Amino acid sequence: MKPGNILTLVILLGLVALLVLVPQLVGSRVVERIATALAVSLVLVVGLQTFTGNSGILSFAHIGFMGIGAYASAVLTIPVQMRGMALPDLYGVLAGIQVTPTVGIVLGGAVAALVAAAVAYPLMRLSDAPAVITSFALLVVIYTVLQHWSAVTNGPRTLFGLPKATTLPLTAAIAAVVIVVALAFKESRTGLLLRASRDDERAAAALGAGIPALRWRAFILSALIAGIGGALWGHFVTSFSPKAFYLKETFVILGMLVIGGMNTVTGAVIGTFLIALLFEGLRALETALNASGAFADQVVGVTEIVLALAMMAVMFLRPGGLFAATEIGPLILRRFTRRAPP
Template identity: 40%
Template sequence: MGAFTKLVPVWLLRALAGAALLALLLALVALVGGGGSSSLQDATVLLLINVVLVTGLQVFTGNSGIVSFGHLAFAGVGAYLAAILTLEPVLKAGYIDGLPTFLADAHLDLWPAIAVAVAFTVLVALVLSFALLRLDGGAAVIGTLALLLAANTVFSAASGITRGAGGLATIPRETTIGVALIGAIGAVVVARIFRESAVGLRLRASSGDALAAGSIGVDVRAARRWAWLLSAAICAVGGALLAHRQTVVAPSNFYLQPTFLLVAMLIVGGMRTVSGAVVGAAVVTAIQQGVLPLEDHALHLGPLDLDRLTGLTQVVLVLAILLAMAWRRRGLAGDHELDEALVRAVRDHRPRTPDPPSLRTPSEIPDV
């Protein structure tokens, strides 16, 4: 055992065990969803894609403590590039007139296209990191929001590549439940390994007080940059999977409302753990899929007469966030991963061996 732990560090074994537990739960969800109706299958795929996206956000926000509103910009870059690479060249020649020659002639399968999209997205994130990661606190939050606004402008204005607000259509529908499950499990494994790694540990330590962490030798900016690049890569995968499920992408898919949903998932589930990201994605997706059909219904309740319950989903999500913050301020999962919580529960319920008589206090010795 000692030789094995030298080859495979204990922290890595712990990370892989925790990721395996989450992967098992995701596989069970996929199995149940795959055997249901078409609407249930669509909801299952959406859940798995949301797990990828919110896990990508958790890698940066949950470990650094900086809430990012700009990570869907990376999802948009991954979605558009992967979609363009998987489109038939004949289709691209017919209705996308601003593509460079190498993109217009390219035609890749899904996973190679995602790999190229991830590499390009990481390059974009690296360039942006030199400006955005210089910021701290509220300035960093505003900076990420500015990134989201700028990305939306680029997606809308670059109509020769993205087709603007009209959206890029005819994307092949290749994101099945199995493909989405692979993406979700991969995101969870990578996120959990990063969290338990030395870089992740240093970054989590700096989230409370970056100045104090820097004073003892932690390179906070370097740790943040690793988390930033890794989270951008995971979000790019999520964006590509989303594009190949919807078969059409538009700038609105990566703007304010989806960002609000993503942040809500992280708050409800708990931003400090990967398990929290998965739980938050499940809860918010369930609310979204359950409440959204009710918006087409009318409500006649005394003086309250509504022909359509527009915005009901947002109202319920806001209430869910408020309840989560009031009941569990750190989210439903709290500060501990699911496997850590299980280990703690087993320890707490394990019967204790009575102390030997010699260690008992006089008040504890029964009368004879």
């Protein structure tokens, strides 16, 4: 591995380690909960970067696979004695199966990857605007299925009863593994060919790159990570409905990636940290404004407005995001290791 990539890995894993250490030093359950939610977002955003950053195709369907992972893990881990209330119409084949939450999280990711492998290959032949539109259509399809498949998802109603198993150390460990996988995939043969097709699709195809197959592999990996992230989130909140896996969450995850820089793993990580912390600050501001009684109506939507304005500002000042093309390790080495003048 190149020195720049090693330095990138050390810095990004250091940020994840810091995410675990700060709540322990502060000793606050609120801070620990915020850090856990941030780590889950980190898994989702880095998972999205493995496909979007390397292929150049913006995928709206990512949150749909997050929902598939969450529901798959829920069906397999909700205690059998509670399933009569949580999922009264669950199929008999599944009604008697119960696994541990850790196994359920892994299986949730596997189910999401299998669905992606089954439906995504024809979509990988598309590029540019048609690819983005079809990914959004796939999100709509997944959301509609989750909302109406009552036997498995409890329909539009809230599904409850998941065991609370998502801890900060577990989520941070998975986030660290996902970062390593994303960096390794970026430097793999598939990642290099995929980025070549992103920069010049015709030239890459002329050199023999099977672009649909390359995109398909990256999409499956992205869906696997999204499914694991969704299962982690499900076992963190323990109850949810299909509305949690639609436009609002899609906007937030895409905002984190776009602001940080979709072409780099560093951008995905830094964007997640910045936006997650900004969101927490804005939510605290909303709560303080509403508690003060200074406004006749409740103050809502500040977080979404600020995120939208931040995206607009970043796209205007730095169209590629904060880390548009180069990881943080090579940037640091390039800055501090200069050639001696002749």
